[in-house]
Amino acid sequence: MSNAIETRGLHHRLGKNFEIRELSLSVPSGSIYGFLGPNGSGKTTTVRLLLGLLRYTRGSVTVLGRPIPGDAPRVLARTGYVPERPHLYSALSVAEAIRYHAAFHNSWDARRADELAQRFHLDGSVRISRLSKGETGKLMMLLAIAQSPDLLVLDEPTDGLDPVVRRDVLTALLDYVSQRDATVFISSHLVHELERICDWVGVMDNGRLVAEMPMQTFKNGIKRLRVADAPSLVSDTPFVLLSREPGDGLGGGEVWVVRGWQDPMKQYFDGVGAALREVVDLDLEEGFVELLRTFRAPSG
Amino acid sequence: MCSGRWGWIATALVVAALVPGRLLRAQETEAYRHVVEQLAERVDALTAAAPATREDQGGPLDTIRVGTISLLVPPPRRAFADEVGRAAWDSIVSYFGPDTSVLAPTVVALVPTGRRGPSQIPTLHLPIRPEHPAALAIGFILSRVRDQELTRIDPGSWGEWFGWAVRAMLFAPAKLQARTAYSDLATKPWAIVRDCFAGDISQCARVASAGPDGPVTDYFTADERRRIVERVRRDTPPLRRSASAARCVEAGSDSACVEVFQEFRVWITEDPLSPVARATLVRTALDLGGEGAFGRLAATQGEDVLARLATTAGVPQDTLLATWRRRIMAERPPATTLPRLSGWLAFAWAVVFTVAASRSTRWHRG
Amino acid sequence: MFRQILYTQWKWSGLGVAAATLVAFALPILSVQSAGITEPTWLDARVLLPEMEAWSRVYPALALAIGLLAGTMAWTHDHRGKHVYALTLPLARWHYVLLRFGAGLAMLVVPIAALWLGGVLASSMAVIPPGLQTYPHALALRFAVAVVLAFSIFFAISAGTARTAGYILAIVGGLLVTQLLLGLSGSSTNVLGPIFDRMVTLPGPFEIFAGRWMLIDV
Numbered sequence: 001m002s003n004a005i006e007t008r009g010l011h012h013r014l015g016k017n018f019e020i021r022e023l024s025l026s027v028p029s030g031s032i033y034g035f036l037g038p039n040g041s042g043k044t045t046t047v048r049l050l051l052g053l054l055r056y057t058r059g060s061v062t063v064l065g066r067p068i069p070g071d072a073p074r075v076l077a078r079t080g081y082v083p084e085r086p087h088l089y090s091a092l093s094v095a096e097a098i099r100y101h102a103a104f105h106n107s108w109d110a111r112r113a114d115e116l117a118q119r120f121h122l123d124g125s126v127r128i129s130r131l132s133k134g135e136t137g138k139l140m141m142l143l144a145i146a147q148s149p150d151l152l153v154l155d156e157p158t159d160g161l162d163p164v165v166r167r168d169v170l171t172a173l174l175d176y177v178s179q180r181d182a183t184v185f186i187s188s189h190l191v192h193e194l195e196r197i198c199d200w201v202g203v204m205d206n207g208r209l210v211a212e213m214p215m216q217t218f219k220n221g222i223k224r225l226r227v228a229d230a231p232s233l234v235s236d237t238p239f240v241l242l243s244r245e246p247g248d249g250l251g252g253g254e255v256w257v258v259r260g261w262q263d264p265m266k267q268y269f270d271g272v273g274a275a276l277r278e279v280v281d282l283d284l285e286e287g288f289v290e291l292l293r294t295f296r297a298p299s300g
Numbered sequence: 301m302c303s304g305r306w307g308w309i310a311t312a313l314v315v316a317a318l319v320p321g322r323l324l325r326a327q328e329t330e331a332y333r334h335v336v337e338q339l340a341e342r343v344d345a346l347t348a349a350a351p352a353t354r355e356d357q358g359g360p361l362d363t364i365r366v367g368t369i370s371l372l373v374p375p376p377r378r379a380f381a382d383e384v385g386r387a388a389w390d391s392i393v394s395y396f397g398p399d400t401s402v403l404a405p406t407v408v409a410l411v412p413t414g415r416r417g418p419s420q421i422p423t424l425h426l427p428i429r430p431e432h433p434a435a436l437a438i439g440f441i442l443s444r445v446r447d448q449e450l451t452r453i454d455p456g457s458w459g460e461w462f463g464w465a466v467r468a469m470l471f472a473p474a475k476l477q478a479r480t481a482y483s484d485l486a487t488k489p490w491a492i493v494r495d496c497f498a499g500d501i502s503q504c505a506r507v508a509s510a511g512p513d514g515p516v517t518d519y520f521t522a523d524e525r526r527r528i529v530e531r532v533r534r535d536t537p538p539l540r541r542s543a544s545a546a547r548c549v550e551a552g553s554d555s556a557c558v559e560v561f562q563e564f565r566v567w568i569t570e571d572p573l574s575p576v577a578r579a580t581l582v583r584t585a586l587d588l589g590g591e592g593a594f595g596r597l598a599a600t601q602g603e604d605v606l607a608r609l610a611t612t613a614g615v616p617q618d619t620l621l622a623t624w625r626r627r628i629m630a631e632r633p634p635a636t637t638l639p640r641l642s643g644w645l646a647f648a649w650a651v652v653f654t655v656a657a658s659r660s661t662r663w664h665r666g
Numbered sequence: 667m668f669r670q671i672l673y674t675q676w677k678w679s680g681l682g683v684a685a686a687t688l689v690a691f692a693l694p695i696l697s698v699q700s701a702g703i704t705e706p707t708w709l710d711a712r713v714l715l716p717e718m719e720a721w722s723r724v725y726p727a728l729a730l731a732i733g734l735l736a737g738t739m740a741w742t743h744d745h746r747g748k749h750v751y752a753l754t755l756p757l758a759r760w761h762y763v764l765l766r767f768g769a770g771l772a773m774l775v776v777p778i779a780a781l782w783l784g785g786v787l788a789s790s791m792a793v794i795p796p797g798l799q800t801y802p803h804a805l806a807l808r809f810a811v812a813v814v815l816a817f818s819i820f821f822a823i824s825a826g827t828a829r830t831a832g833y834i835l836a837i838v839g840g841l842l843v844t845q846l847l848l849g850l851s852g853s854s855t856n857v858l859g860p861i862f863d864r865m866v867t868l869p870g871p872f873e874i875f876a877g878r879w880m881l882i883d884v
Contacts, residue, residue, distance in 0.1 A: 053753050077756035087750040089743045091677060103670040104755050483715055486797040486884040494797065636883045637804040638811065638874075646811045646874040650818040657822035658763040660830060 002065070004029040004151050004183035005050060010059035014045055020207045023059070027185055027200065032177065034198030034215065035187040036288060041204045043187040044084050047155045050185070051081060064151055077105065080144030084155040086136045088128050094139060095124030098146075105147040113146035116172060134165035141169050145176045152176075154186040158193060170197060195219070195284040203291060210295045215284075222287035223261040226278035227269065228253035234272075238265045242294040253277060257290045361409065361418065367392065369441060372409040372418060377426075381410060384434055388441040403594075406445050410437055446470065449598065461605050466579045474583060478631035481577040485628060490572055492519055496625070504621045507572050508581055509606050519572040525557040528570050536567050577628070581609060584624040588613035667757070672769040679739035683773050686732045690781035690809075693728065694788035694802070694881050697721035701792075701882075714798065714882060722879040725781075729809055729875070732777055733816020740770045741824040767821060774813050782806035785881055792882065800882050812874050819871070 005027035013019040020042050027033040037043045048054040050061055052069035061068040063075045088097050098117070102108040117124065120138040122131075131139065137157065144152055152173070158166040174197060177184055188194055194201070195215070202212040211218070226247060234241060240259040247253040253275075261279070269276045282290065361372040366385035369392075373381040392403070409423040417423025424440040426433060485497045495503035507519065520528065530549045533539040544563065547556035561568055586593045589612045600608035610617040676683075701717040744752050752762055785802030794800060823831060845857045866876040 051754055053750065073756050073758050075756075076754055081754050083750055083754075085750075087747040087754075089674060089751070090746070091743060092674065096673075096677075100670045100674060103667050104757065483884060487715060487795065488797070489795055497797065633884065634878045636801045636808075636878045636880045638808045638877070641868065642874055642877060643807075643811055645869055646815045646871075649871040650815045653815075653818040653822040654764075654767055657767070657818075657825040658760040660822075660826045 002029050003027055003062075004031075004064055005033075005185060006062045007050070008060045010046075010049060010056050010061065012045065012049055012054060012056045014042075018042070018045075018207060020045060020049070020056075023207075023209055025202050025209055025212055027183060027202075029183050030181050031200045032184040032186065032198045033200040033202065034194035035185060035202050035204065036189065036191060036194060037187075037204030038189060038292065042207045043189075043204050044155055046204065047083075047153060047185075047187055051076065051079070051153060077107070078150040080147055080149035080152045082137075082140045082144050082152075082154045082157045084159070086128075086140065088136075088140065088143075090129035091127065093125055093127050094122050094131070097128055097139065098124070098143065101143045101147070107148040109146050109148045112148070113142060116142040116146060119172065120168060134161050137161050137165060138169060141172060145172060148180070150180075150182055152182060152184045152186075154184065156188055157186065158190065159188070166193070173197075191285040191288050192283075201284075203288065205292055205295055211291060218287060219284055220281075221260045222282050222290060223258055224280040224282055224286075225256040225258060225261075225276060226253055226280075227256055228275040228277055230254045230256070230274045231272045238262075238268055242290055257282075257294075259291075361411070368403045368405050369445070370405065370407045371441075372407065372411075372421060374411065374415075377410065380434070380437075384410070384437045384441065387434070388438045388445075391438070391442055392445055403445070404448060406441070406448055408441055408444055410440075449594070461578065462582075466575045466582065470579050470582065472579070474580075475631055477576055477580050477583065478628050479633060481574075481580045481628045482631050482633070484574045484577050488572070488574075490519065490524055491521055492572055499625070501618055501621050501625070504625055505606055505617060508578075508621060508624075509604070520570075522554040522557070525554065525561065526552060528568060529557050529560050532564075532568050532570075536564075539564055539567060580628060581620075581624050584627060585609040585613040585620060588615055588620065588623060590614075668765055668768060671765045672772055674743070675740060675766070675769040676773060678743055679736060679773065682735045682739065683732075683776055686728070686735065687777040687780040689728060690732075690777040691784040693721070693724060693781065694784040694805070695791070697881060698788040698792045714795070715884070718880050718882050721881070725805070725809055725879040726812060726875040729812035730816045732774065732813050733818075734820045736770045736774055737817045737820025737822075738824045740766050740821055745824075763825060766825075767818070770817055770821060771814065774810075774817060778806065778810045778813060781809050788881060794882065798882055798884060801880060805879060805881050808874065808877060808879060815871070815874060 003026045005025070007026075008024050010020055010023035018040075023046065025046075035043055035046070045054065049056050050063060050068065052061075052072040052075075055069065064078055066075050068075060089100070092100060094117070098113055102110065102113070116138075120135070120142060122135060122139060122142070128136065128139070137160075141154075141157060144154070154173075157173075158169055161169065170193070173184065176182065186194065186198065198215050200213070201215050201218050203210040213221075222242070227244075230244070230253065234244070237258075239261050242257040242259055244254050244256045247255050266276050359374065362375050362378055362381075364371040364373060364378060364381040364385055366382070367389040369385055369389060371381040371385050407421055409417040409421045410426055411417050411423060413425045413427055415425070417425070422440075422444055424437060426437065485493060488494065488497075490507075492503050492507045496507050526548055529539070529545055533542075533545050533549060539545045539560065542560065542564070544556045544559040547553045548560050582597075586597065589596060593612050593614075596614075597608070597612040600611050602608060606617050606620075610620050613620045615623075697718060700721070701714050753759070755762060757765075782802065785800075785805050789800035789802045792800065823834060841858055841861065848855050848857065864870050865872045867873055
């Protein structure tokens with residue numbers, strides 16, 4: 001499977017105290033890739049590096065098979081971008097902004113733009129400076145989708161939007177993706193939202209890529225186990241032990257958070273003289289939190 | 301980004317403040333003032349520490365002699381007077397030529413404010429503070445020498461021809477004078493001046509001899525006389541009441557216009573040739589005459605101004621006039637039309653700045 | 667693309683350009699009227715040149731002002747969005763810069779034409795005495811070149827990063843402070859004068875502003 005976005009060993013320093021280090025991510029073509037991470041983890045910086053808005057110091061970036069920043073104009077012609085903060089010219093009206101954007105994109109789909117404008121209830125005569133946050137978000141999504149891109153790069157597209165607007169925006173996005181074999185790279189800290197739509201996930205923390213895997217694997221693979229009579233030393237586990245803590249409540253024992261769990265692995269506990277009391281599924285958010293906790297904990 | 305915007309706004313304001321300020325500089329008065337101030341700075345630098353003492357207020361005066369100039373000053377001002385005298389003498393030699401034996405002795409007194417100067421001696425009162433106005437002293441000395449020498453010239457028609465305006469302008473920088481003379485010649489509406497401007501040396505001879513009181517029929521045409529009277533009559537009550545003026549303007553009677561010119565000469569100050577143009581002619585004669593030129597000027601007699609100037613210059617009248625005209629024409633102001641080099645250079649700079657814009661780090665792919 | 671960029675630039679700075687156009691048109695006419703040569707009083711022509719010289723100082727200032735307005739307004743809205751929109755458009759960056767520059771130049775045609783028209787009209791109104799000529803075309807040409815140069819300078823400064831503007835400001839400010847300190851210390855050393863003279867004489871960038879901006883001249 002080819003990758004719509006690929007970075008290798010990417011390095012970038014932002015200010016004195018933050019840097020992106022050894023970032024190697026791969027976004028499969030046709031996937032909806034959720035780029036997760038807490039605030040300040042480097043998601044927006046990574047997005048800007050992917051589009052050539054920032055210059056990296058080491059490594060390589062390839063988007064849609066072309067190098068960034070060398071071939072950026074060609075890449076950007078096929079890429080729809082919704083930034084974290086509105087970037088449109090506030091003095092223009094909605095209709096003027098649409099005309100302006102269309103002029104730069106040969107693949108502009110005017111029919112789709114009109115449909116989305118109606119669907120989003122955007123009044124063409126209203127100035128962008130007078131739009132609400134939700135309307136601005138919808139307009140930016142309209143512009144990104146109507147240019148018929150092969151790749152959509154969305155940086156916190158629904159942040160700060162009310163649930164109705166979020167739903168409208170995501171629905172439009174999914175409609176587009178279902179009609180075209182486009183790749184979506186969506187960066188967000190709203191884990192619940194990504195859980196519903198993404199089929200790949202990458203987790204970023206403190207400038208480093210912590211994990212990257214299919215969403216299903218991520219969700220299914222992280223479990224919370226209640227273990228009784230657990231051995232003090234744990235080794236050679238068939239799964240990845242992310243954390244172990246004393247249990248609370250009447251059950252006693254320990255609580256283990258593991259990754260890569262599969263049912264047959266229950267036999268391991270028989271082998272070490274422990275008893276597996278319970279296997280609990282974690283949702284994406286819980287799994288995300290556990291993953292970060294593990295990543296940030298001192299090694300050993 | 302905000303600081304970037306304010307950065308270039310501030311830059312623009314600084315440039316906008318500097319450029320018009322320099323462009324607005326009045327070149328003519330600045331050039332003249334600059335010459336004198338340069339001399340004055342030399343003097344001020346030497347005497348800045350001179351204390352104000354009791355001797356400044358009374359007691360005998362010392363005499364400093366430089367060339368034909370004698371300066372009477374209080375003893376503490378000797379150094380100041382010496383430098384002022386030398387500076388003034390340098391200027392005098394530059395105007396009157398190296399043969400300064402023709403110059404009469406000049407005596408002036410430079411005393412502090414509040415002290416009486418010697419009787420019968422022209423006196424300049426200087427402030428007591430250390431910042432001596434050397435420029436004032438030098439100017440005072442030069443004006444005394446100039447007036448003294450120029451009054452030696454036979455007053456007759458010379459006195460009228462020179463006039464106070466020519467005297468005042470004689471020491472102005474040559475290029476400045478010539479440039480002003482050019483504008484004057486170029487804009488004078490009188491036919492006689494226009495012909496001279498166009499290169500008719502005979503007309504230059506006529507107009508160069510014309511003094512303020514010259515015969516009006518010689519220098520103005522009938523139409524010009526009528527227009528002059530019409531203009532002056534508008535602003536002058538006596539002329540408005542004059543029957544001759546009314547006949548001149550309304551009936552077009554040239555004889556009436558001539559009457560008006562003779563009767564109201566004090567009101568009609570129109571000169572065929574302006575004082576500055578006359579000053580350039582005198583200066584040209586002195587330059588051509590070289591050593592001893594001023595002596596010859598002072599020694600010449602008679603009513604024919606041009607002949608006296610030609611004698612001063614040591615060349616024929618036509619040569620003097622042709623040289624005079626040539627020097628004036630050489631000071632034609634820079635062309636209003638855009639020189640090609642300027643245009644192309646400005647275009648080149650525009651290209652440079654545009655390329656710089658496209659090469660900004662914001663825009664440049666690394 | 668160019669049409670849209672021109673449209674946006676007109677939308678942002680149209681008001682300023684319109685005001686500049688009015689001023690540019692009126693200036694030559696006002697200069698002639700203030701000199702009082704719309705009446706055939708050619709005997710007063712000798713006051714005309716100083717009058718014209720006084721007005722001549724306004725033209726380069728106007729050219730600078732128009733250049734500043736157009737040059738900075740070309741980038742104002744991109745500055746607000748931190749240039750993200752422009753940088754993510756699918757065209758080479760130098761291409762975008764040239765499009766912006768071209769749009770600015772297109773807008774400058776209006777005040778330049780207005781000054782030319784005003785000059786032609788003023789020349790037809792004036793009763794020109796012998797020895798003088800009117801130079802409406804020369805004045806307009808000089809004005810046009812000066813406006814374009816001023817526009818390119820401020821366009822370049824405005825297109826730069828805050829760091830670039832900071833460098834420029836630091837250099838200019840440093841020179842001013844140096845001159846000030848020299849003055850306060852009693853030194854007669856002139857730091858700014860020679861630099862300024864270099865800039866306003868050939869081959870300096872501001873030489874065109876220092877020329878003779880006369881509508882009526884010898």
